[in-house]
Amino acid sequence: MDTILSGVVSLMDRLLPFAFAEPAFMKRALLALLLTAPTAAALGVPLVQHRMAFFSDAIGHSAFTGVALGVLLGVSPSWTMAAFGAVVAVVITLVKGRTGLSSDTVIGVFFSTVVALGIAIISREKGLTRNLQAFLYGDPLAVADVELLWMAGLFLLVSAYLAFLYNRILLLGIHEGFARTKGVRTPALEISFALVVALVVTAAIRTVGILLVTALLVIPPAAARNVARGAASALWVSVGVATLSGFAGIVASWYLDTATGATVVLAAATCFAATALYRATRRRE
């Protein structure tokens, strides 16, 4: 594992002979972003089709409680955050299908509950607030080698998941009843999708933070919608926008001395604005 990482590092030295890429922490931050941002952007395309932006925001905010639980139990917060996010994702998905309430109402209830629970725990335990800062705003500059390996693993997992199930997930997002007649096993697929979203959201929190994590899943697919007509171009434009913003964001944050996560999201927002402009001018012609 170490040999792979050192190989990647020396490759980056050769490809990026710039001041910003010199420190090891910057290389790790760049790798972390180039692994998580395109993964989130690819998953974001069906997520937007399913109108689940609010869902991903709820999972992101469940990290408050996840991190608090980790510190309380003396376990690594990254683990409890992912585990708690997965539990919340499954519970929301199950409850949503069993009540007459609209899904945004169900999500709203859980969203507030988990945030309140997280804040309640944090307010009891003095000294927890400092721990939370890194999760609230994200801190890609502090990513450890072992976390990079996990992110690479998640990248492969999501790629395989989408390669096998993308068509069915998209069909489900278009019309559930119709998808079922085409042999889509809806409850199982919905739960697996919610779980994968939860994993990606909690991994991406490391880079851009709780407050901004939904941006990584929503802005690149939204930008792609401005220019793509078909399902294939939508995914690749989304991944391209995420890769570009990840790279541009980290470089800009180095020279502007701004928070890396926020700068990456601003770069993605700039891509969205550019595609929206492109679309507006094309329409007028």
Next chain:
Amino acid sequence: MTISEHLHTLEIRGLTVRKGGVEILSGIDADLRCGEVTALVGPNGAGKTTLLLAILGQVPYTGEIRFCRAAEHGEGAPRIGYVPQSLPLDADAPITVLDFFALSAQRRPVFLGVSRRTREAACESLERAGVGHLLRSPLGRLSGGELQRVLFALALRDAPDILLLDEPVSGVDVAGEELFCDFLSKVQRDSRFSLLLVSHDLSVVTRHADQVICLNRRLVCSGATTEVLTPGNLAAMYGADAHLFRHAHADGHGHLHDEGGR
């Protein structure tokens, strides 16, 4: 009529659907027959869509829904096709008609491209439905009539044994009507195929359906179209003020009017 006249593809016995303690459908008995068009009529909220969903196995029910498949129909469970009323899509959804066909036709994820076999099959069935030019159009930008023809084309591609059409003629233009007649001739040609049609338009029902099932939370009546669509049954279904009468339209079809509402 063909030999398969009395062959049932679907038998419904004592079907009851409850939702939140309320009986939406109670004690429905009905049959679908091979090579025939069965129309499902009834006022809004009569449970027509619920009956479709029960047949599709998408709502819990008590009672029995039996699919019958004679040996000559082929092996395995019958294929049920479903044409929904509409697709709730954004106009901007980046999914073309071809992508939509590919989603249920190929293993390869659509972001890695559409296989040639999928494209050829899609072209062929779209051409047959008279909408070959829509292959690369965004799905969310189709007009109501175009979308219905695309959905018809997709249903035909998968050669179902039973096809459930939900309100297929509402908002369909003249060309759509012709396509619909095409469908019916296919039903008659191919004895494997039976069609259950949910419709509000009694002119379509009187012209095209062999059998009618009248529904208003329970079974009002069922049988051959000419015997069932009587003023008495319509009154039982839609209320006493409803009348089926003939307009001075060139086509001379019956339309249902609710005079009490005026």
